[in-house]
Amino acid sequence: MSRLAITDLKRQYEALAAEIRPAVEAVFASGWYIKGPVLQACEQELAAYLGVKYAVGVNSGTDALILALLAAGIGPGDKVITSAMSFTATAEAISRTGAEPVFVDILPGNDCLNPALLEGALVPGVKAVLPIHLHGYPCDMQAILAFARNHGLKVIEDCAQAIGASYHGQKVGALGDAGCFSFFPTKNLGCYGDGGLITTDSEPLYAKLQGLREHGMPRKNIQDYTGFNSRLDAVQAAILRVKLPYLEGWNSRRRELARHYHTLLEGVNVQRPPLEISEATTSVFHHYALRVPAKRDVLQKAMAEAGFECLAYYPVAQHRQAVYADRWPENSCPEAELAAETTLAIPLFPELLASEQEAVVSALKQNLEVLYG
Structure with a gap:
């Protein structure tokens, strides 16, 4: 495969x-x-x-x-x-x-x-x-x-x-x-x-x-x-x-790919990242990071088995890493902790093809249906 x-x-x-x-x-x-x-x-x-x-x-x-x-x-x-x-x-x-x-803590959504x-x-x-x-x-x-x-x-x-x-x-x-x-x-x-x-x-x-x-x-x-x-x-x-x-062109392509994902994922049981934070910002989509309802790690494994590498950025929030957790107990930054549990980034890079995006979303839909019904 x-x-x-x-x-x-x-x-x-x-x-x-x-x-x-x-x-x-x-x-x-x-x-x-x-x-x-x-x-x-x-x-x-x-x-x-x-x-x-x-x-x-x-x-x-x-x-x-x-x-x-x-x-x-x-x-x-x-x-x-x-x-x-x-x-x-x-x-x-x-x-x-x-x-x-x-x-x-972070803003919910970005x-x-x-x-x-x-x-x-x-x-x-x-x-x-x-x-x-x-x-x-x-x-x-x-x-x-x-x-x-x-x-x-x-x-x-x-x-x-x-x-x-x-x-x-x-x-x-x-x-x-x-x-x-x-x-x-x-x-x-x-x-x-x-x-x-x-x-x-x-x-x-x-x-x-x-x-x-x-x-x-x-x-x-x-x-x-x-x-x-x-x-x-x-x-x-x-x-x-x-x-x-080439950087400006690559970043423009990342925004184009993000818009295509945004359209493909319309109505899918995930939270899409915003295309922009506000009219004042121009983002560059280093990651296209979804929020999934539950069982993020199970979904990540299923996507890998289907041939698509997806990664959790980041599975442990900074304040809950072992070196800080004794001073920052659970729920001290709840939005960050929720993000750590639910974020899953899907493939995104300037050379990615639209057909590959469609394959990613197709596999995502199939696995979401199996996991969540």
């Missing part, structure tokens, strides 16, 4: 191989594999695309979060408000700085942080807000930024799943004090390994980030503070430079 993956990276590579191979070979031939002109050009191109002054390439999206938080002055004894629903790297990054995450709950999360020690643009949906940044300004808090955006998404015409990553991106291969803009990026308009923050990613050395061999070895290498930068001009 043929298998349809939730994202098929091979199709994209086959379409771009004639451009990627010479770009990578040029880096090999240059002898300059760490930092250098290719990385510098990549950072400049990404900054221009995202509408920011500065971009700093690092070795992963997780490191992007850690370094951005540290550069913003977050450390031991501090607290950072963030969403209860995400991949656990977000909360982990806060913890790695020595700070403590303060989890806020899985983004609920800004109406921010005031209630303002406990002593809070120094920043870390909104997560989950599944490619921009958060309500107007409300989040107003809250942060009122209380003198930093805003670090987690844009790992949302590169190219926009809010009131501005790209995510250009709205807060810093934006953090992941170039993990399955992301809307992915490299062929790990990679990440931090964006900012602040020159002091930019200078601190440049030092942090290289052992705390703003100048060669002169260490001013303890840093990291976290650099986006030139090979990955070359790959990203090839891919970046």
